[in-house]
Amino acid sequence: MKNTLRIAFMGTPDFAVASLEALLENGYPVVVVVTAPDRPAGRGRTLKASPVKECAEKYGIPVLQPERLKDPEFVGQLEALDVNLQVVVAFRMLPEVVWAQPAFGTFNLHASLLPDFRGAAPIHWAVVNGETETGVTTFFIDAEIDTGQIILQEKTPIRPDETTGELYERLMQMGARLVLETVRMIEAGPVKTRTQKHLQTPKKAPKLTNENTQLDWDTPTQKVHDKIRGLCPFPGAWTHFENNGTVERVKIFRSTTDDLNDEAPSGSIVKRENRLLARTADGWLEVLEMQLPGKRRMPVKDILNGLEIQKSARFL
Structure with missing residues (x-):
């Protein structure tokens, strides 16, 4: 019944x-x-x-x-x-x-x-x-x-x-x-259930905060890429962007790994025509979509049309 x-x-x-x-x-x-x-x-x-x-x-x-x-x-x-x-x-x-x-x-x-x-x-x-x-x-x-x-x-x-x-x-x-x-x-009915396994170190899913959504450029490329896609579209992974003598908070929504082999400190930025590459702990990441303060989320190639990137520019 x-x-x-x-x-x-x-x-x-x-x-x-x-x-x-x-x-x-x-x-x-x-x-x-x-x-x-x-x-x-x-x-x-x-x-x-x-x-x-x-x-x-x-x-x-x-x-x-x-x-x-x-x-x-x-x-x-x-x-x-x-x-x-x-x-x-x-x-x-x-x-x-x-x-x-x-x-x-x-x-x-x-x-x-x-x-x-x-x-x-x-x-x-x-x-x-x-x-x-x-x-x-x-x-x-x-x-x-x-x-x-x-x-x-x-x-x-x-x-x-x-x-x-x-x-x-x-x-x-x-x-x-x-x-x-x-x-x-x-x-x-009746419903058969099973007890959850006891894990010594279960993977956790804490509430998203300002602290745990910030990017760390001293981590490997894949880790940075995973964090960017893991926080897209909300709330967005964020980082500080130093350029033209100012430091602003920006969000990065899309990225891909890149095979550039130049040596540089973590967070360094390289512009290649309409591409923006950022150095991580072990390689380079191409930033594909970004949001500047007060602006909407945009493809990086469009942002670069109106933004001059200094040689000293970097992500912090």
């Missing part, structure tokens, strides 16, 4: 929308959507709804937007809706009073092959670390972050020059399929 489901879907960004739509388009009863409160956005600072809220309203699904997930009023609203399964995709950490409530549990979609890359930015860090494979995982939430019993996993290769933005799109669709398959398993 199939379980009769009443689902609460919890998520905020567009990554979660694909999973929500997969459930709705396959007839699953999502009785409520929980998402972040509307936030000011744009130059006018007008309130903007999350992508998940916009999707829910399109389908006519009630939306809850609690500031505090432990709020008794919010917890009571979930209880009153008789929710028996919660599906979480790209949302906040849930308190036990919420995740432990449904009869069939609360499961999360995580964009990595757990137990590796637990944390806030798993897609970014898989690319930054130069991984050749990643994937998506569904697991039942427990008291610790990203440690619960694994339900399903699906793997995919990471292409050598793939950016986080490109991988994000693929994992979003993979994740939606895995969420749908996971709900079907729970509906059919």
Whole structure:
């Protein structure tokens, strides 16, 4: 006999929308959507709804937007809706009073092959670390972050020059399929799970900060290249750019390795016609797309049309 489901879907960004739509388009009863409160956005600072809220309203699904997930009023609203399964995709950490409530549990979609890359930015860090494979995982939430019993996993290769933005799109669709398959398993019941492996040194996916998104030109070429593509398109790898007696903060979005064999200190810059090459610890990198302060992201060949590069120019 199939379980009769009443689902609460919890998520905020567009990554979660694909999973929500997969459930709705396959007839699953999502009785409520929980998402972040509307936030000011744009130059006018007008309130903007999350992508998940916009999707829910399109389908006519009630939306809850609690500031505090432990709020008794919010917890009571979930209880009153008789929710028996919660599906979480790209949302906040849930308190036990919420995740432990449904009869069939609360499961999360995580964009990595757990137990590796637990944390806030798993897609970014898989690319930054130069991984050749990643994937998506569904697991039942427990008291610790990203440690619960694994339900399903699906793997995919990471292409050598793939950016986080490109991988994000693929994992979003993979994740939606895995969420749908996971709900079907729970509906059919019972669900077989497996315990996550204990790793002595698991790969981590911490929140992206100003400190861990800065480029270090004293590292090998491949490491610099991987960090650039791992932080593209958001938030962008950044570095200081010294030229014409000024030092500015710039972002680099695209690069490729180069076989130039000139010796120079790390961070040195060489202009070759409409190309910009930068020295790393063990070689050279060609910078393909960059963003100067107050400007939009542009191909370097276009930037060089209006920018004079001094011989002493360098990345710091």
